[in-house]
């Protein structure tokens with residue numbers, strides 16, 4: 001079958017107007033420090049209703065421009081973030097920082113690459129490596145599937161500059177200090193300390209009122225990352241998902257990880273399989289029952305903790 005140029009043109013027109021038609025409504029913008037703002041996303045998983053928006057994009061206004069952290073899961077979310085930035089300042093976006101490989105945090109880069117082609121997009125070296133090796137494409141199609149097409153039109157703009165542990169970005173009178181905990185949430189993680197603002201963007205090393213996928217991380221490594229964040233002594237912490245706050249937003253998740261690992265260890269030593277021990281472990285985690293994702297993730301978390309405990313015992 002062949003298509004006439006006119007039909008092809010109409011199809012392209014239809015697809016592109018559809019992409020433009022998907023707009024994310026404005027979520028409240030919260031000022032968390034003198035020059036730092038966060039848009040707290042919904043807590044549920046990406047779906048048709050939230051159009052994939054579920055993380056906490058943030059930005060810092062410096063003397064010379066704007067530094068954006070984790071601009072969301074699609075070009076549409078990125079445009080919503082951009083629109084909100086413009087309500088605060090007319091300064092250009094100079095940098096975009098991505099905390100890790102999971103696409104709900106960084107596919108919004110597309111909107112910023114379009115609007116500010118000179119902006120420097122940065123991430124952990126292993127994030128960049130994995131994205132190029134195929135994970136970027138996987139996330140684009142996953143997001144399209146989860147949102148039933150609401151994220152379509154999104155192009156994976158992979159960060160061009162590597163930043164690793166101890167790296168400090170100085171721009172417009174503000175220092176962004178990078179902390180890269182190993183083996184934490186995804187093996188590609190950075191946490192960003194905005195020194196003058198006393199703010200830390202935690203990435204998914206810490207979640208509050210929601211549980212993460214642990215498939216790409218480790219429980220013990222993630223506990224170390226939580227402690228590292230607390231030791232920074234910042235005034236405000238921004239988790240990857242859930243409300244921002246002081247260090248007390250880190251403690252519950254750190255305890256969750258510790259409880260899972262130690263309870264799984266005890267039950268494992270008593271000769272139980274992951275399936276058998278699940279009710280025992282869940283009974284120690286009743287405080288987390290109402291966290292978003294608990295029922296979806298808990299079984300998997302127990303199985304993953306068993307594998308980690310086993311590997312640690314050898």
Ligand SMILES: [Zn+2]
Nearest residue numbers: 100102185204
């Ligand atoms: Zn993640």
